[in-house]
Amino acid sequence: MTKRHVSAVLFFVTPFGVLFALFYLVPIIYAVVQSLYTVKRKGTFGPATDVFGGLVQYRQVFSDGPFWQSIERVLLFGAVQVPVMLGLALAFALLLDSGLVKGRRFFRLAFFLPYAVPGVVAAIMWGYLYSPNLSPFTAVTASADLLSPSLVLWAMANVVTWIYVGYNMLIIYSALLAVPTEIYEAAKIDGAGPFRTAWSIKIPMVLPAIVLTTVFSIIGTLQLLAEPQVFKSFSSAVSSTYTPNLTVLNASSIPNFHLAAAFSVVLALATFILSFTFLKFTQRKGVQ
């Protein structure tokens, strides 16, 4: 490596590196620092000062019932919604790749289109479709109140699924396109039908794509914000601590920034651990 290359590498890496440090690394450190402080007042109405409080905020986070309920809620949401969404995405990708579907270009585009709709706009739109007095689907909304406490979580799961199925389908489909076709020829000669080929060859070949989409879905689930925030206007069943991110927002609007920072840190850690564990788990399985 010559000196010339060192300066070139610095030129290429520095701009991104500086911004990454400023807006990714520093905020994480800053959140951790802030979460270790607490506000002390002199008397009831005295001036507030920040003093070091150790793990005071974390004690509050861990004893905060609604926060842990919200974590439970999004985990339940993810345990159902992520497999359904990725199962559909995989099925559509395999159908597109099977050669049995006419009009592939059209379907690909139609299924992908919802991905262009921001979560907020999608939630507003579906909120109207769910509302009994506004929806065009009166037969459905009359027989089941989709905005009731027992169903609203799954009504939101449908919004998220609607947005992301096509996106995940395209990622898996592109991975399928990259599989060399000679493999299929060999399977055909061996007498494998389309289902057998899909199960024994195609799915194992695109496993990395499925892992990638799963990790992104896990991260997305724990960060659920736009949909519940919008649904607060449609359904009284959605409280201001319905998901972990709503809790963060709620704590920061009180405002109790130190507590909100502690919530953020715990949430980020939980997300990181969950997605990292999943990655490690699938990697180990891949080795065997």
Added chain:
Amino acid sequence: MAAFKLPKYAATLVMAVFTLYFLTPLWWLFVASGKKDGQVTDGHALLPDKFAIGENLSDLFRYHDGIFLRWMANSIAYTVGAAAIGTLLAGMCGYALAKYVFRGRELLFNIVLGGVLVPATALALPLFLMFSKVSLANTFWAVFLPSLVNPFGVYLGRIYAAASVPDELMEAARIDGSSEVRTFFTLSVRLMAPAFVTIFLFHFVAVWNNFMLPLIMLGNERLFPVTLGLYSWNTQVNQHPELRALVLVGAFVSLAPMVIAFLSLQRFWRSGLGAGSIK
């Protein structure tokens, strides 16, 4: 032969049924955005009768001194600016990681990859506190600057650069006396063009859809991106029923830039989208 035809139609039929699931809500939004005064149950729900979209559009653009157009312009400024600059920076970093050997390369790559797993919403609150400290919260920059960073783009950039820029070509450019930086801008950028479009599109979508950051950063309505603007209108519908029509027609109009971007760049994202998941 008949036995082979059946699954063919069955597969297409399944796809057709799901097309209804994906497109009907958007079609409804189009029809609803043309209903007078937001009376969405007035007339046929899924056919544009009593269609007054022109009137609704002019109401939308005039309301509150044209605040909606201002929001659209804000969204485009945040998104196009951040995605264009962010894509170039991420692409450069990924290129260096793929094509050069240097100390700390793997460490840098792993830290950036860790960044992919850090949820952007977890950063929103500390960013707000930081920007408040320097009195920049509630400004354009508070949303724009953090939006420039795209760690996933670095990951994609590295994979694409490794796959599409041959070492021999870089060596040839070196022999011709071209500097590394010049080689990147004249040669490598062209070879990586589909990659850049893909990174740009992902980045564009991420910034356009970002909700938590502007929600937490911005108090001034005139700085809102269109998503936050529509959200704030929707929360006021109960007090101000006239806003319902504007929310619906506004939601429909707000989809236009993204749909245009997707359709016009189709050629690129179709070929580039999967590359990130192969390795």
